[in-house]
Amino acid sequence: MPDLPELPEVLSDRAVGPGDRRYPRLRSTYTKVHSPELILMPRTASEVAAAVVFAGASEMPLSVRSGGHGLSGRSSNDGGIVIDLSELDQIEVIDRDARIVRIGPGARWATVADALAPYGWAISSGDHGNVGVGGLATAGGIGWFARSYGLTIDHIRAVDVVLADGRQVRADADNEPDLFWAMRGAGDSVGIAVAFEIEAVPLPDVGVAQLLLEADRNGDTLRRWSEHLADAPLELTTNGIMFSRGGSFLLQLTAVVADGNLKLAKPLGKLGLRLVDQHAQLAPYSALVPTGHLHPNMGQQRSISTSGLLPTLTRGSARALMDVSAHPTGPLLQLRSVGGAINAVDREATAYPHRHQQVLAILSEFPPSGGAELDAAWRAVVPYVDGAYRNFESRPTERTFRQAFPGVAGDRVSKLRDHFDPAGVLRRQT
Ligand SMILES: Cc1cc2nc3c(=O)[nH]c(=O)nc-3n(C[C@H](O)[C@H](O)[C@H](O)COP(=O)(O)OP(=O)(O)OC[C@H]3O[C@@H](n4cnc5c(N)ncnc54)[C@H](O)[C@@H]3O)c2cc1C
Structure with a gap:
């Protein structure tokens, strides 16, 4: 196994290794038990940038984790580095008139529903409150009112992204439109989402x-x-x-x-x-993805x-x-x-x-x-x-990639992956 490079100063108190008492609750995902060498827990976009540059230099397997509910279990690994975004979990209404909510990837959808309930608003996500914002909002989001609302990604107005080389970029319809396109459906292999701005809808019971x-x-x-x-x-x-x-x-x-x-x-x-x-x-919508769903992911649902x-x-x-x-x-x-x-x-x-x-x-x-x-x-x-x-x-392969991204969509995703992450750091997620 390659040696770890020296941890940058900014991450010195953000690292969790196998000897740490927090490690048993942080090592795994919902569907698999894992044994990463190092878990990094950044609190800010700059710390995420430092973490991904460090991981890039290490040549070790890399996982990016928001809620840890991914079915493939790729958000942790054995012997590699995990960038755990659970501390980027802020939920803030930034424009009340337009109902725009800024949400960190580490928030869970139960917490989002709970935070929006006093406003009488909702964002359709999925059917489980423990699912993380980052993994769902970079891929789709087929939720409880999908036929009237559409996908979660259809309501994303901007994404703050940390690229594999540590650059911090805001992607929206006017800035970096290619990156904005890719982060809404194929985000996992293109960049690390560190905040989403999503339009909620008013939703009575x-x-x-x-x-x-x-x-x-x-x-x-x-x-x-x-x-x-x-x-x-x-x-x-x-x-x-x-x-x-x-x-x-x-x-x-x-x-x-x-x-x-x-x-x-x-x-x-x-x-x-x-x-x-x-x-x-x-x-109320929040009863469909209740905070009662929240639990640590410790490999309990092998599937x-x-x-x-x-x-x-x-x-x-x-x-x-x-x-x-x-x-x-x-x-x-x-x-x-x-x-x-x-x-x-x-x-x-x-x-x-x-x-x-x-x-x-x-x-x-x-x-x-x-x-x-x-x-x-x-x-x-x-x-x-x-x-x-x-x-x-659960088992992503080139064949399943082409089913998810048929034809020109797949070609465009592949091209953008190479453009935004030419060294393939994020593709080290196994
Ligand atoms: C019980 C259950 C119910 C579900 N129900 C639904 C549903 O109703 N509708 C639906 O659409 N989906 C549903 N899902 C699937 C869900 O969308 C995915 O599992 C999603 O990836 C989980 O998000 P997470 O943040 O918890 O994932 P994680 O396990 O943290 O991440 C999964 C993968 O997403 C990528 N990723 C995570 N965070 C980021 C980020 N910030 N930036 C870039 N890439 C990132 C990484 O590649 C990572 O390996 C369900 C899953 C489960 C287990």
Whole structure:
């Protein structure tokens, strides 16, 4: 292993190594236990710059961590350096009229929702409050009201970035527009985001309906669900989990209605063979990503996941998803509504080019058995997959990169990676 260069003075009290009492809580991520050689905990953009220059000189593996909730576990490593951004967790309203909120990458989405609740505002992020701002807001953000709000990245107005050579750059529509493009979808390999300015929306209480439907094996329930969502009012967004047991199937749907009009969720009850159970209530948005979700990430959720985006489901693709769910290895299949406001954004506007699909399917295995079983289950749906969301991919490869960034988007990301990080320091994230 290469020797560590001398730590710069500015980071001398920001380093945590294996002998430190904080190390057990800082070494790992949500899905993996790791053993980094050194964890650096900068508090400012300048300290992040010093940390990345130091890491660049070291030639050791490097990880950048915001919340540590990444599914690939790449935000820590074994024997390398971790730049942990958890102390850059400020949340500040900087323009009340325009509802612009400046947020550090180390904040968690539960804390963001909690901080915005007194204003009656929200930023759609994801379905879990412990997910970090940095990893989600550099890749996409498919959240509880995705169909009315779009992706989290669609509302980013500026990003402060530290480049691999330590330069600090503000990226927005007028300054460094290429960097701004890349940081909204492909940020992880281009720069380190140290602050985001994001436009919130006013959001009164949302309607939340939980429905349990008996689903048919041939996929008709899924096809009807997808057809219904393709035309439903944008206020309605749904997330589903398919449970398969002994030849019968239950689809657990959570429907979130952004304007609180729970009548919009009612037709969902008719999509299955039978409505087994349902509950509905109004709740503040912060109850969907509650601070009760917050926990240290210590490798407790060993799992692997893969994902695929699909257009409105056909008989063939819906049936294939049921085959995936029925696979004897018993993987967990989640289905999310995309479309709506996500698809109203030009596919070239950000480094998230998937602006025509309607469904995100995510397959996970807990605990992982090496990947072969997950791949065997997923195979049925592969012919129908039309793109992927990289934040639900545990095993990033060149093939999954090209699914997340098809065609010219991938070429542009690769070119910008080489331009902003010619030495490939951030690509040392393994
Ligand atoms: C339980 C669970 C639920 C989820 N639900 C959703 C959901 O509903 N919607 C959704 O969109 N996603 C969801 N995700 C995926 C989530 O978006 C990613 O896992 C995300 O990367 C987590 O962000 P983080 O900051 O915690 O990640 P980390 O583990 O800290 O980072 C993940 C990777 O992101 C990059 N990165 C992190 N911070 C920065 C930064 N500041 N600058 C540049 N690159 C950075 C690094 O490459 C790092 O390896 C979920 C994940 C889990 C585990």
